[in-house]
Amino acid sequence: MATETCSLLSVGQSEYGAAPSMISALEAVDPVTLTWHNISIQATKSGKQILENVSGIAKPGQLLALMGASGAGKTTLLNMLLSRNLKGLDTNGSVKVNGHELGRRITAISGYAQQDELFVGTLTVKEYLDIQAKLRVNGDADKRRRRVANVMSQLGLYKCQNTRIGAIGGQKGISGGEMRRLTFACELLSNPSVLFCDEPTTGLDSFMAESVVQVLSTLAKSGRTVICTIHQPSSQLYQMFDRVMFMAGGKTAFLGSPKDAIQFFEDAGFACPRNFNPADLIIHTLAVMPNEEDKCRQRIEVICTKFQNSSYGRTLKIGVEKTDEGQRPSERRKTGILTQIGALLQRSAIDTWRNPSLTRAKVIQKSIMGLFVGLLYLQSPLTSIGISNLNGALFYLVCELTYSTIFGILNFLPTDFPLVSREYHDGLYSVFSYYVARCLSYLPLFTADGLIMLLVSYWLVGFSNSLVQVLFACLIAFLIEQSSSACGIMISCISPSLPIAMSTAGPLLTLLSLTGGLYANVGALPSYISWIQYLSWFKYGFEAFAINQWSSVNEPNSTIWTEAKRDSVLSQLSFHADMFYPDLVIMSAFILVFYFIGYLGLAYRVSKAR
Known part of the structure; x- marks a missing residue:
């Protein structure tokens, strides 16, 4: 079992509100040896x-750096080791962990720790890490x-812990270097046995780059297997790696210690001058230069062949082929589904609340429209004209509750999808947990704004205002808006992009509104098109509103308003008073069906995104 060990890096006075001795170290892990044999990949x-x-x-206790010129295959190899981002590629070869093939x-x-930073920009650094800890760390809140x-101490994030992360091209937040360190910090939270990093020093100054590599080195020394790709490290960083693997043209040019690499290339006729960065020399030697492609490829082929026939290559071959099966590494347990939903709901709620287009703007908009x-x-x-106007007002409420809700929620998935896909395939949570949390986060906003509009307009228009009718009107408005919200989420989840979702929603809403009961009498629709009304919450919402309104009116002499008058008004719209409760049930069913289809669409798209 894992036990607590000393801190990876010494820390000074804690800015987290606890003494340094109280800052918990990462837990120890069982040693893991990672081998890959005869990996070949080509585009399909x-x-x-x-x-x-x-x-x-790659062995425990060692920091292995993958290096090479652009296009050498470093990131592709890293993806192969992780069994991800291989869509459109044919792969061969084996990847084993302690002699076991684990696959995904x-x-x-x-x-x-990937090179592309994906965050929820409205959260602060500390908020984001706290939520990530809930998703990645099994244990109590104190742990x-x-x-x-x-x-945060290891990566120097205290200074920006209360700063919003921000987004590239959007809201300003932390710097690029701090954003890169935050990516790294998220992965450290899960205390992995193996750590992969794609260009971990990108965007960092020389001091912070050295600090990050020092953290990686310390992680390796504590028994972890650490592999990273890195682009042209300084000579000081180069010497900090335990092992280096140089790649060229999709082949292995060298794998061994940094010192042995210098000796190997010197023996091959590429000696490193004094006071020259050996990494720069080797990468330049293995690069394919413009207008010299054939010459460079011949040189690469000679070097790769020389490595295979050298003592370094033979030692590597023996080490890979004769690795015995060891203990199968224990897999990290996912946090419970309720914990996942709670953490994701917290993240989504903060994001929704801090997004002005979904909060203050919507409340102001609905107040003005009401x-x-x-x-x-x-x-x-x-009067006959007044009754017609009241019906028009009711239908307008249905339309306003629908259109603004759907078009306000269509970006439900397109903006989140890259992050959701990455975190799902990292094993942080299930699609179901994300979907439930995200839908719940929209519920308060897409309930309050509709009720604000309804109640602002209700007494001004002169709708029937008995307590029961007002409460039923609120319930109907809620069901209409939630039907719209669920439909918008469904369209967002099954559409591959936001433009397609927008293009789909427009014509769909036109069809549903035209068969909603105001523009055309639902009882007089042609048979070949009348079936659409049964798929339209416009119709059910409008009918429920009308039945609720005309069941009783604000008339001083209420005896003149009879059921016959109610039925007369409703019959002009081909509505029936006994459909009130079925209308409510049908709209509730729409909500469930739309959410279910949306979930299936999201689950399918995420599963195919690896």
Whole structure:
């Protein structure tokens, strides 16, 4: 079992509110040896060879750096080791952990700090790490708090802990270097046995780059297996790696210690001058230069062949082929589904609340529209024209509750999808947990704004205002808005992009509104198109509103308003008073069906995104 060990890096006075001695260290892990044998990858359509018979080994206690010129195959190899981002590629070869092929289950024992930063920009650094800890760390709140304190201390994130993360091209927040360190911090929270990093020093200054590599080195020394790709490290960083693997043209040019790499290339005729960065020399030697492609490829082929026939290559081959099966590494347990939903709901709620387009703007918009409707139909009398106006006001409420809700929620998934896909395949949570949390986070906003509009306009227009009718009107408005919200989420989840979702929603709403009961009498629709009304919550919502309104009216002499008059008004719209409760049930069913279809669409898209 894992036990608590000393802190990876010494920390000074804690800014987290606890003494340094209280900052918990990362837990120890069982040692893991990672081997890959004869990895070959080519593009399915073009047939381009990306990797060719690449083999290697990464041992616990060692920091391995993958280096090479652009296009050498470093990131592709990293993706192969993680069994991800391989869509459109044909792969061969084996990847083993302690002699066991884990396939995609390798994510349960590893962390992957990717180069592209994906965050929820409205959260602060500390808020984001706290929520990530809930998703990544099994244990009580105190354990998660200490883990967050530890990684913040290691990566120097205290200074910006209360700063919103922000987004590239959007809201300003933390710097690019701080954002890169936050990516790394999230992976450290899960305390992985194997840590993969894609360009971990990108965007960092030389001091912070050295600090990050020092953290990686210390992680490795504590028994972890650490593999990173890195682009042209300084000579000082180069010497900090335990092992280096140089790649060129999709092949292995060298794998061994940094010192042995210098000796190998010197023996091959590429000696490193004094006071020259050996990494720069080797990468330049292995690069394919413009207008010298054939010459460079011949040189690469000679170097790769020389490595395979050298003592370094033979030692590597023996090490890869004769690795015995060891203990199967224990996989990280996912947090409980309620914990996942709670953490994601907290994240979504903060994001929704801090997004002005979904909070203050919507409340102001609905208040203004409610006031406009109230003034437009101000105290409509119970004349034939007044009754027609009241029906028009009711249908307008249905439309306003629908259109603004759907078009306000269509970005439900497109903006979240890259982050959701990454975190799902990292094993942080299930699609169901994300979906439930995200839908629940929208519920308060897409309930309150509709009720504000309804109540602002209700007494101005002169709708029937008995307590029961007002409460039923609120319930109907809620069901209409939730039907719209669920439909918008469904369209968002099954559409591959926001433009397609927008293009789908427009014509769909036009059809549903035209068969909603005001523009055309539902009883007089042609048979070949009348079936659409049964799929329209416009119709059910309008009918429920009308039945509720005309069941009783604000008339001083209420004896003149009879059931016969109610039925007469409703019959002009081909509505029936006994459909009130069925209308409510049908709209409730719409909500459930839309949410279910949306979930299936999201689950399918996320599963195919790896």
